[in-house]
Amino acid sequence: MKILKANDGPLTNFEVLDYLRSRGVSKEVAVTVAASEYKVFQYLVETPAYSQTRENVTNFVRNVKKYDLSKAEVINLINIRPSLPVGIYLMVEKCDARLGETIAEQLAEAVTECLPPPPAQPENQDVQESDALAGGDPEGNDEPDEPEPEAVRENLGDIDEKAEDDNLMGVS
Amino acid sequence: MFSLSLVEHTLRLPPHLLSLPLEKAVKHELDELFLDKVVPKLGLCVSVYEIKNITGGFIFPGDGAPTYTVKCRLVIFRPFVGEIIDAKLKDYDENGLRLSLGFFDDIYVPSILLPSPSNFKPDPENKNRRRWVWEYGDANDGEQTSGDRFPIEEIGETIRFRVQSINYPSIPLEQPNNSKPFAPMVITGSLDNDGLGPISWWE
Numbered sequence: 001m002k003i004l005k006a007n008d009g010p011l012t013n014f015e016v017l018d019y020l021r022s023r024g025v026s027k028e029v030a031v032t033v034a035a036s037e038y039k040v041f042q043y044l045v046e047t048p049a050y051s052q053t054r055e056n057v058t059n060f061v062r063n064v065k066k067y068d069l070s071k072a073e074v075i076n077l078i079n080i081r082p083s084l085p086v087g088i089y090l091m092v093e094k095c096d097a098r099l100g101e102t103i104a105e106q107l108a109e110a111v112t113e114c115l116p117p118p119p120a121q122p123e124n125q126d127v128q129e130s131d132a133l134a135g136g137d138p139e140g141n142d143e144p145d146e147p148e149p150e151a152v153r154e155n156l157g158d159i160d161e162k163a164e165d166d167n168l169m170g171v172s
Numbered sequence: 173m174f175s176l177s178l179v180e181h182t183l184r185l186p187p188h189l190l191s192l193p194l195e196k197a198v199k200h201e202l203d204e205l206f207l208d209k210v211v212p213k214l215g216l217c218v219s220v221y222e223i224k225n226i227t228g229g230f231i232f233p234g235d236g237a238p239t240y241t242v243k244c245r246l247v248i249f250r251p252f253v254g255e256i257i258d259a260k261l262k263d264y265d266e267n268g269l270r271l272s273l274g275f276f277d278d279i280y281v282p283s284i285l286l287p288s289p290s291n292f293k294p295d296p297e298n299k300n301r302r303r304w305v306w307e308y309g310d311a312n313d314g315e316q317t318s319g320d321r322f323p324i325e326e327i328g329e330t331i332r333f334r335v336q337s338i339n340y341p342s343i344p345l346e347q348p349n350n351s352k353p354f355a356p357m358v359i360t361g362s363l364d365n366d367g368l369g370p371i372s373w374w375e
Contacts, residue, residue, distance in 0.1 A: 005178035006214055008245060016174045016247060019221065036208035037219050039275035040249075047258065076256050079173065080332070082367070086374055090334075090367035091256055 010071065013049035013079045014057055016040065048081035048118035060114035067099065067107055083112050173251050176221055177214055180243045181205070182228070187236045198226055198242055206246060208275075210356040212340045215250030216276060249276060251335045251359065258371070259361075261329045264304060269324070271331055271361065278355040281333060285362040287369060306369070322373055329370050333361035 020041045024032035027045065044050065057078055064074060069092060076091040088104045088111075089095045095104055183205065189197040199220060206217040224243040231238050251257060259271035259279055268286065271279040287306045306322040324331070339358045347354065363369045 001179060001181040001211075003177065003211075003214060004180050004243070008176040008178045010252075011174040011176060011247065013173060016218070019219070019247065033219075034203060034207050036275060040218050043274040072252055072254065080256050080258065084374065086367045090365060093254075 010075055012057065012075055013044050013047055014052040014054075017044045017049045018054070020044070046119065047079065048115065049079065050119050051116040052078075056115050060110070063110050063114055064107065067103070077111055078115065081111055081115050081118060082108065083117075084108060173249060173255065173257060174218065175215075175248055175250055176245050177248045178224070178243065178245055180241065182239060182241050184235070184237045184239050190238075194226065195223060198223060198240060202242065202244060210340070211248075212356070215248040215338075216357060217246050218249050218275070219247040221245040221247050251338065253335055253337060255335045256332060256368075257335065257361075258330050258332050261324065261327055261331050261370075263327065264324070266302075269304070269331070269363075271333065276357075276359075278357060279333070279359045279361055281361045281363055285336060285360070285364050287364050322369070324370060329372070331363070331370050332368050332374075333363055334365060334368060336360045336362040 020033065020037060023037075025038060025041050030038045030041075033041075060078060061074060064077070069077075073092050077088075080087065080091070082088055082091065085101070085104045085108045088099075088108050092099060092104070092107075099107065181202070183198070183201050185197055185201060189200060192200070202220050202223070206220065208217070210216050222245050224245065226240050226242050228240040229238045257273070259273050261269060262272040262277060263270040266283070268280060268282040270277075271281065273279070286304060287308075304324045306324070308322060337360045339360070340356060341354075341358065343356070344354060367374055
């Protein structure tokens with residue numbers, strides 16, 4: 001295997017969630033993708049990315065252009081969506097020198113305005129789910145194999161009918 | 173956290189998939205090969221984003237399967253150093269914390285990267301266990317008389333951490349039977365900053 005381009009473009013959590021949704025995954029439906037992909041979906045559903053839309057994100061990027069932030073900082077802001085200035089200080093390097101307190105507050109307001117708040121989480125459920133996920137991990141790699149062989153076995157039936165050379169198949 | 177990677181791979185298409193349309197068969201093979209696997213220096217492969225092109229289809233002598241060269245883009249989980257991530261607390265001991273993202277479990281916060289000063293103290297409620305407590309004392313005051321204590325309590329609590337480094341340890345040749353399963357990708361996190369730690373501390 002050759003890596004042609006290790007970094008062909010960073011993705012925000014929202015974009016990955018959008019891609020998984022386009023594959024047909026939702027909270028109820030999990031069969032269209034592999035188990036490991038569904039685990040990623042389950043993680044993303046609890047982040048602010050779940051309630052974001054493409055317009056929100058493009059709007060936000062446009063609004064923060066004037067603050068002169070690096071790409072990594074903008075991605076951090078979109079993924080975590082800090083509502084308090086303490087979060088802004090955390091994500092923007094040398095915040096005091098570059099922005100200063102008032103501008104950091106303005107940025108926090110811009111974040112809360114443009115990006116919707118994360119989904120409210122019922123805490124007990126999360127603890128049980130995460131325990132179940134942690135327990136299920138060693139088997140995670142085995143699960144994707146289960147639905148696939150069935151589909152393939154049906155097709156093998158087709159091969160039997162089409163095969164002209166009966167010596168290859170043990171049947172008949 | 174995630175990024176796209178362009179990868180070229182030569183793969184052999186097993187004969188039992190020959191009845192499927194080419195793209196579906198190739199996607200199935202790529203899924204089996206890459207999904208949930210760590211590629212060293214690249215990261216954990218989460219999904220096959222798209223197949224850019226498929227060339228080849230040569231059959232080597234003595235083989236029943238065609239070999240294709242596929243160029244595809246993969247969604248890779250690879251946080252950059254300095255990224256802030258929310259993860260759930262999976263486990264803790266005297267060496268530090270272990271966090272989990274559901275699909276990725278090998279995130280460790282060693283004790284030196286916990287907010288200073290932190291101590292592993294006996295739990296006042298449950299005498300048998302110890303837990304990590306952040307003692308936020310006055311910087312000028314050597315004794316923490318007026319300090320607040322912030323414990324890191326429950327398994328499953330959401331913790332915000334900053335990525336300190338990512339390591340891809342090489343596969344060990346031999347492993348003793350009782351050791352932990354080999355982790356091909358290990359993320360070291362830090363909690364030593366304002367705004368990091370359990371999100372309940374900062375809200």
